[in-house]
Amino acid sequence: xxxxxxxxxxxxxxxxxxxxxxxxxxxxxxxxxxxxxxxxxxxxxxxxxxxxxxxxxxxxxxxxxxxxxxxxxxxxxxxxxxxxxxxxxxxxxxxxxxxxxxxxxxxxxxxxxxxxxxxxxxxxxxxxxxxxxxxxxxxxxxxxxxxxxxxxxxxxxxxxxxxxxxxxxxxxxxxxxxxxxxxxxxxxxxxxxxxxxxxxxxxxxxxxxxxxxxxxxxxxxxxxxxxxxxxxxxxxxxxxxxxxxxxxxxxxxxxxxxx
Amino acid sequence: xxxxxxxxxxxxxxxxxxxxxxxxxxxxxxxxxxxxxxxxxxxxxxxxxxxxxxxxxxxxxxxxxxxxxxxxxxxxxxxxxxxxxxxxxxxxxxxxxxxxxxxxxxxxxxxxxxxxxxxxxxxxxxxxxxxxxxxxxxxxxxxxxxxxxxxxxxxxxxxxxxxxxxxxxxxxxxxxxxxxxxxxxxxxxxxxxxxxxxxxxxxxxxxxxxx
Numbered sequence: 319x320x321x322x323x324x325x326x327x328x329x330x331x332x333x334x335x336x337x338x339x340x341x342x343x344x345x346x347x348x349x350x351x352x353x354x355x356x357x358x359x360x361x362x363x364x365x366x367x368x369x370x371x372x373x374x375x376x377x378x379x380x381x382x383x384x385x386x387x388x389x390x391x392x393x394x395x396x397x398x399x400x401x402x403x404x405x406x407x408x409x410x411x412x413x414x415x416x417x418x419x420x421x422x423x424x425x426x427x428x429x430x431x432x433x434x435x436x437x438x439x440x441x442x443x444x445x446x447x448x449x450x451x452x453x454x455x456x457x458x459x460x461x462x463x464x465x466x467x468x469x470x471x472x473x474x475x476x477x478x479x480x481x482x483x484x485x486x487x488x489x490x491x492x493x494x495x496x497x498x499x500x501x502x503x504x505x506x507x508x509x510x511x512x513x514x515x516x517x518x519x520x521x522x523x524x525x526x527x528x529x530x531x532x533x534x535x536x537x538x539x540x541x542x543x544x545x546x547x548x549x550x551x552x553x554x555x556x557x558x559x560x561x562x563x564x565x566x567x568x569x570x571x572x573x574x575x576x577x
Numbered sequence: 578x579x580x581x582x583x584x585x586x587x588x589x590x591x592x593x594x595x596x597x598x599x600x601x602x603x604x605x606x607x608x609x610x611x612x613x614x615x616x617x618x619x620x621x622x623x624x625x626x627x628x629x630x631x632x633x634x635x636x637x638x639x640x641x642x643x644x645x646x647x648x649x650x651x652x653x654x655x656x657x658x659x660x661x662x663x664x665x666x667x668x669x670x671x672x673x674x675x676x677x678x679x680x681x682x683x684x685x686x687x688x689x690x691x692x693x694x695x696x697x698x699x700x701x702x703x704x705x706x707x708x709x710x711x712x713x714x715x716x717x718x719x720x721x722x723x724x725x726x727x728x729x730x731x732x733x734x735x736x737x738x739x740x741x742x743x744x745x746x747x748x749x750x751x752x753x754x755x756x757x758x759x760x761x762x763x764x765x766x767x768x769x770x771x772x773x774x775x776x777x778x779x780x781x782x783x784x785x786x787x788x
Contacts (some may be wrong), residue, residue: 320694320744321701321721331762358768363701394766395724412590416766439623441697442724483622491699519686519695540695546701576719577768 321574322538322566323363323545324559325523328353331370333379347518348363351386357552358391361559361577365391366419366493366547369399379414388414398446407434411442419493421446422466425473426486437490445489449477449510450497462510467496477510478517485518492518493547496523503529503550506537515543523547531557531565538571578617578739579603582642582701584622584632592621592655595765595772612641612691616647617778618650622657626681627669629657639674646676646757651783654759657724659752662731662759677730677754687745695744697727702761704740709787711775712758720770722762729761756783
């Protein structure tokens with residue numbers, strides 16, 4: 319059977335991690351390449367890089383980072399943040415990323431999903447969705463609305479509708495981030511993950527809210543999600559990936575235990 | 578020298594990078610004579626069977642692969658490369674190389690015990706080996722490998738099946754036929770166990786058995 323994936327997420331700005339990451343018994347490191355290599359050795363199933371570099375000329379630095387990461391880690395990794403055009407995608411994929419993720423750019427220009435899928439294959443295209451819980455209305459029947467630009471701007475788009483549309487446009491995977499849960503360490507938005515995951519036929523990565531292995535168990539059990547994105551849980555040394563996976567394994571979730 | 582066949586099918590650079598990391602010389606090439614003169618050949622690929630076959634034929638690379646196979650060169654097929662060696666693929670009803678008898682079928686998504694099995698089969702899964710093989714020497718039997726695919730090979734002869742994986746159905750995830758070995762997963766994206774397979778391949782003499 320297919321294993322559930324545990325995916326650390328690294329935020330990168332100007333080629334450096336935005337926060338130093340402290341592994342257990344290790345010093346702070348702000349180098350995304352070294353950090354990715356460390357996670358690779360510790361049993362991460364995939365790695366997500368989120369580039370928050372603002373200026374476009376700095377994009378070359380990210381490409382260089384991707385190239386260096388690809389020389390060191392031999393598991394899939396994806397790059398998101400600031401990808402707007404086919405050319406952006408091509409550069410990141412050629413530099414060695416397995417997947418690219420599009421978020422706000424896809425809301426503004428949904429065609430980028432189908433163009434990307436056509437050019438590079440569906441498996442390359444991850445649709446990142448930032449979602450906020452709202453009152454249920456005719457326009458937002460699911461009660462979850464898509465927000466963009468880092469959660470600041472409401473779009474009037476229903477999250478469930480957008481997920482289905484993203485799939486039909488050719489997205490190969492959805493990374494589903496709950497803005498409400500993000501950073502709380504109170505657990506993932508289970509209802510949101512269940513809603514989206516049971517209504518699309520592509521994998522869903524749950525994002526936002528992980529604080530304990532129990533939270534990851536909750537979102538992966540009963541098939542609410544296919545993978546879990548984690549950040550602070552492992553970044554600051556509270557848990558290792560191995561500890562998280564052992565906990566999931568002991569509770570009957572199939573995860574990759576040998577690496 | 579290892580020739581990595583270039584036919585516009587993606588993931589070529591990741592295979593090359595893995596070989597670089599292992600310190601094994603390799604070259605990405607679409608040159609017929611370079612391929613048939615290489616010491617060994619990797620036939621990778623991500624994408625659609627129809628387009629891949631068209632690209633191969635345009636450059637006569639279909640013939641290069643068949644010739645390399647008959648010349649007993651060690652050949653490694655990866656992902657789409659594993660499908661293209663079959664006789665035909667249900668993906669746009671494509672006639673393929675026919676090195677191994679059988680066809681390529683598509684997964685149909687299914688509900689199993691209330692759980693929705695999605696297509697593509699994407700992520701880490703295990704492989705049950707039916708016998709020892711030089712490429713899997715030193716690879717832990719508990720290892721998992723990274724898969725991304727919607728189609729899978731269905732060989733006619735069960736002795737060509739080296740490894741099996743369970744997803745929706747039990748399918749042949751590793752094929753072996755003499756000097757050819759082919760895997761549906763991506764060894765170049767499967768961490769240390771995958772690198773071990775690639776390292777084994779770069780030393781492999783093409784014998785189908787472990788002495």
